[in-house]
Amino acid sequence: MTALIIVDVQRDFLPGGALPVPEGDAVIPVLNRIQTRYPLVALTQDWHPPDHLSFASQHPGRRPLERIELDGLEQVLWPDHCVWNSPGAALADALDTGRAAAIFRKGMDRRVDSYSGFFDNGRRRKTGLAEWLRGLGVTEVHVAGLAADYCVAYTARDAAELGFRVAILEDATRPISAAGFAQIAAELRQRGVRIGSSDSVRPG
Ligand code: VGL
Ligand code: ZN
16 A cells, blocks of 8 residues: 655745745645545654754744754754744644644754654654554555655655665655755665656555
């Protein structure tokens, strides 16, 4: 069975939000249209405490997009975004969530960022997504949402490593940086991740 994983389609990642992904809102009509093709749809939601250490505001003198070392891991500093229970953390208003079987939240531990829907960036803790998918008989996942070069790419990479067949739906994702996505996409293809349009990559 193939599941659709919709990553972080939240207000803060849309134009006008705290960490806007260029054209981020363009993924929504595509996702609404293709969801009915999938027997199983899961969502992820970036969900940070207000003092999360990925926020530049927690590091005096630092600014968003600078890189630091955090607990032994390289960390990009972000503007404050997706603060739990804040309006910006809400799923996009226009996203049809009626068919979603579950929402996996991530990023709650202030000391470690969590791009992937499966693990935190240090791979110290699981979200339970892999076990949930396997328990339902899922062998293939199609990943889409925001942002292509961060949470979508990390989710696809981990899914491949966990043994799922994986595709990224190009027309249902947008990157923060196009160059960044091109680089990580090459790496993902080498790991067997397919990257194609939602019309060419169909659920198996
Ligand atoms: C994301 C940066 C920080 C994402 C989340 O959803 O891609 N990017 N937090
Ligand atoms: Zn985040």
